[in-house]
Amino acid sequence: MSEQEExxxxxxxxxxxxxxVISPEKAEEVKxxxxxxxxxxxxxxxxxxxxxxxxxxxxxxxxxxxxxxAKMKNKQLPSAPTEKTEITGDHIPTPQDLPxxxxxxxxxxxxx
Amino acid sequence: MAGVAGGNDFQWCFSQxxxxxxxxxxxxxxxxxVEFNYSGDLLATGDKGGRVVIFQHEQESKNRPHLRGExxxxxxxxxxxxxFDYLKSLEIEEKINKIRWLPQQNAAHFLLSTNxxxxxxxxxxxxxxxxxxxxxxDEEGRLREPYRITSLRVPxxxxxxxxxxxxxxxxxxxxxxxxxxxxxxxxxHETYLSADDLRINLWHLEITDRSFNIVDIKPAxxxxxxxxxxxxxxxxxxxxxxxxxxxxxxIRLCDMRAAALCDRHSKxxxxxxxxxxxxxxxxxxxxxxxxxxxHSGRYMMTRDYLSVKVWDLNMENRPVETYQVHEYLRSxxxxxxxxDCIFDKFECCWNxxxxxxxxxxxxxxxxxxxxxxxxxxxxxASRESSKPRATLKPRKVSTGGKRKKDEISVDSLDFNKxxxxxxxxxxxNVIAVAATNNLYIFQDKIN
Numbered sequence: 001m002s003e004q005e006e007x008x009x010x011x012x013x014x015x016x017x018x019x020x021v022i023s024p025e026k027a028e029e030v031k032x033x034x035x036x037x038x039x040x041x042x043x044x045x046x047x048x049x050x051x052x053x054x055x056x057x058x059x060x061x062x063x064x065x066x067x068x069x070a071k072m073k074n075k076q077l078p079s080a081p082t083e084k085t086e087i088t089g090d091h092i093p094t095p096q097d098l099p100x101x102x103x104x105x106x107x108x109x110x111x112x
Numbered sequence: 113m114a115g116v117a118g119g120n121d122f123q124w125c126f127s128q129x130x131x132x133x134x135x136x137x138x139x140x141x142x143x144x145x146v147e148f149n150y151s152g153d154l155l156a157t158g159d160k161g162g163r164v165v166i167f168q169h170e171q172e173s174k175n176r177p178h179l180r181g182e183x184x185x186x187x188x189x190x191x192x193x194x195x196f197d198y199l200k201s202l203e204i205e206e207k208i209n210k211i212r213w214l215p216q217q218n219a220a221h222f223l224l225s226t227n228x229x230x231x232x233x234x235x236x237x238x239x240x241x242x243x244x245x246x247x248x249x250d251e252e253g254r255l256r257e258p259y260r261i262t263s264l265r266v267p268x269x270x271x272x273x274x275x276x277x278x279x280x281x282x283x284x285x286x287x288x289x290x291x292x293x294x295x296x297x298x299x300x301h302e303t304y305l306s307a308d309d310l311r312i313n314l315w316h317l318e319i320t321d322r323s324f325n326i327v328d329i330k331p332a333x334x335x336x337x338x339x340x341x342x343x344x345x346x347x348x349x350x351x352x353x354x355x356x357x358x359x360x361x362x363i364r365l366c367d368m369r370a371a372a373l374c375d376r377h378s379k380x381x382x383x384x385x386x387x388x389x390x391x392x393x394x395x396x397x398x399x400x401x402x403x404x405x406x407h408s409g410r411y412m413m414t415r416d417y418l419s420v421k422v423w424d425l426n427m428e429n430r431p432v433e434t435y436q437v438h439e440y441l442r443s444x445x446x447x448x449x450x451x452d453c454i455f456d457k458f459e460c461c462w463n464x465x466x467x468x469x470x471x472x473x474x475x476x477x478x479x480x481x482x483x484x485x486x487x488x489x490x491x492x493a494s495r496e497s498s499k500p501r502a503t504l505k506p507r508k509v510s511t512g513g514k515r516k517k518d519e520i521s522v523d524s525l526d527f528n529k530x531x532x533x534x535x536x537x538x539x540x541n542v543i544a545v546a547a548t549n550n551l552y553i554f555q556d557k558i559n
Contacts, residue, residue: 024443029392031446039392049337049359053290053309108163109132109141110551111188 123557124504126497127542128182130167131550133495143546145533149213149221152537155183155544156223157551158208162192164225164278166236180542180555187236189278192227204229210295212304214317222281224304228291231306233282233317242272287313287323294344300351307344307356314368326374327356327366342457343403350409353378357414361398365425381428383421393445393454401457406466407538413469415460418442420471420481435481435488438473440511440522453527463536472531475520476547477507493531493545493552503557 033039131141140161147156155167168186195204205228214222220237245267250256290308297304305326306313312327327344331337339360347353352368364377385394397417405412406422411432414421418439421431437458441448448454453474460471472478473490481488490507497504510519533546541556 023389023391025389025391025393025445028443028445032392032449035446035450049340050334052340053337106140106161108159108161108165108188109549110130110143110157110159110165111185112132 124491124541124543124554125557126499126502126504126552127180127555128553129495129498129550130165130553134549137549141549143533143549143551144207144209145211146535146544146546146551147211147213147223148535148537148544149223150215150538152539152542154186154213154221155535155553156211156213157544157546158191158211158225159549160205160207162190162194162206162208162227164189164191164208164211164223164234180540183553187276187278189234191225191232191234192230195229209292212295212297214297215301217301224295224297226292226295226306229285229288231284231292231295231315232280233284234278235281236276236278239275239277240272241269243267244270282317282320284315284320284323287315293342296344296346296354298346298351299349303351305344305346305354307341309340312341312344312354312356312374324372326368326372328373328375342400345403345405345412348405348407348409355403355405355412357400357403359399360395361400361416363400363403363412363414363423379425379428381423381431383430393449396449396454397445402459404460404462406462407464408466411466413460413462415458415471417454417456417458420460420469422469422483433483435469435479437471437479438477438509440509444522448527451527453530456530456532458530458532459534461534461536464538464540468536470534470536470543472534472545474527474530475525476529476531477509478531478534478545491554493547493550498552501557504554 131143138161140159140163142160143157144160145156145158148154149156153169155169157165157167159165165188166186167183169183170181172181191208192206194206196202197204207227208225209227211223211225214224214233216222220235223234223236225232225234244251245265247261247264247267248256284306288306288308288311290310292306292308294307295304302318303314303316306315306323307327310328310330311325313323314326315323327341329339329341339358339362342357342359344354344356347355353365354368355363355365357363361382363381365379365381366374367378368374370376370378385398400414400416402415403412410425412423412425414423414431415437418441419437420435422433422435424432445454458472460469462469467484468480468482470478470480476493477490478493479488479490490509491504492507508516508519509525510516510521515521529548531545531547535544537543543554545552545554
């Protein structure tokens with residue numbers, strides 16, 4: 001945590017102490033809104049549900065992928081993003097990006 | 113049958129632990145479902161790697177009659193494999209979401225296992241005899257030359273080492289656009305239901321190319337989507353009744369005799385909320401992660417993020433019992449939202465006599481509630497308390513400023529050690545607790 005965030009935390013703590021009289025849950029909400037002011041007005045609404053329904057969505061175009069693979073031979077492409085970011089149509093996946101899809105037939109360690 | 117520790121004559125003790133002790137847990141080894149069969153003789157686990165391991169209860173040894181027998185590996189197989197839906201650019205995980213046993217009807221055992229998209233019916237059968245003395249084949253199975261066969265004999269069945277085989281008998285695929293969260297075998301032993309985020313389908317166990325859609329809550333305009341189906345279960349005795357829970361904390365009971373499409377519920381269970389206490393987190397923590405009928409069929413239990421509620425099916429406006437699992441987390445909701453723990457889906461289960469209920473928590477803690485005495489206990493699944501027949505010591509989380517000796521403070525809890533899946537033997541006081549990649553089996557001490 002940066003020093004700036006720590007400074008802000010004490011202000012939050014003071015506010016939290018006031019809010020604790022009301023409810024711990026509301027105090028937590030205040031804390032969250034302070035950290036993420038852009039959080040949608042509709043909590044748990046359709047954005048959140050839609051993200052849940054789209055779990056597992058990957059965007060892949062074999063033509064783009066092969067073009068990118070060909071380019072890799074010539075120059076270094078930027079390093080792959082972390083797994084959490086969604087790979088959308090804008091970003092062309094490269095062999096580094098694609099997770100290893102192993103059809104593992106390793107025995108479960110419970111069966112030892 | 114006693115349910116919960118706390119009395120003078122009842123204590124839980126360690127029996128077995130399965131799985132590796134590695135610090136580095138491979139994702140595939142994370143246990144994703146645990147289920148006893150109807151007799152409690154078999155215990156199945158599924159993991160994120162799509163594998164199923166079945167343990168069988170061995171008879172108690174004559175030397176130590178005060179101990180219950182142990183569970184040892186009976187069969188293991190790869191149930192599901194990772195897939196990619198090229199049409200929709202969807203990665204389909206091989207993780208086993210649920211396993212449900214079928215009631216036993218002959219010597220073989222049957223279970224349903226499902227991942228996000230496909231349900232499979234597996235047959236597990238034993239082979240302990242082998243035919244020997246074939247006429248057309250030799251001992252290695254090679255075909256004999258016809259001119260060498262000069263006499264005829266009757267093959268004899270000889271005993272062989274027990275072999276347990278698992279084979280997929282039915283594959284129920286392509287019926288779910290969204291992710292399957294529940295499967296439930298009906299009491300008619302012919303049909304079962306499968307539920308995803310927006311739809312519930314009814315299948316016949318013999319028919320794989322067709323299923324009836326019985327609930328569809330998908331709105332015409334997806335922008336209007338406000339709630340999803342989180343769990344569903346068939347009534348244990350009435351084959352026309354089932355329930356499903358939602359992300360808004362409500363439960364709907366449906367009667368399949370009333371209509372082919374059960375979009376209109378017969379009963380609607382919801383606890384009234386105090387509007388003044390509503391916060392950003394209210395809806396998220398009210399989302400029901402599991403619903404289970406009692407064995408009697410009179411009650412059902414729901415698990416939301418902070419509590420377990422018991423409902424009387426005859427009373428829709430509020431639960432009859434509410435048990436706090438880890439109320440001390442209410443003042444930590446902000447960080448639990450940030451690290452996604454607030455979306456963890458805990459399961460719950462009844463004991464065989466419906467007198468006690470159990471559910472998991474963090475830090476490898478799990479909780480049990482005795483419905484009669486109203487006592488509760490917190491226990492821990494850890495390697496430290498894994499000495500054979502060691503009694504489990506009750507654990508306590510300190511919430512106030514002063515922390516007593518042996519208590520653990522809320523801030524010291526390990527939120528990566530979650531117990532999401534637990535199972536209670538249908539007849540005995542034996543429980544199975546999945547702690548990430550380890551399976552713990554605890555039993556009561558027979559005094």
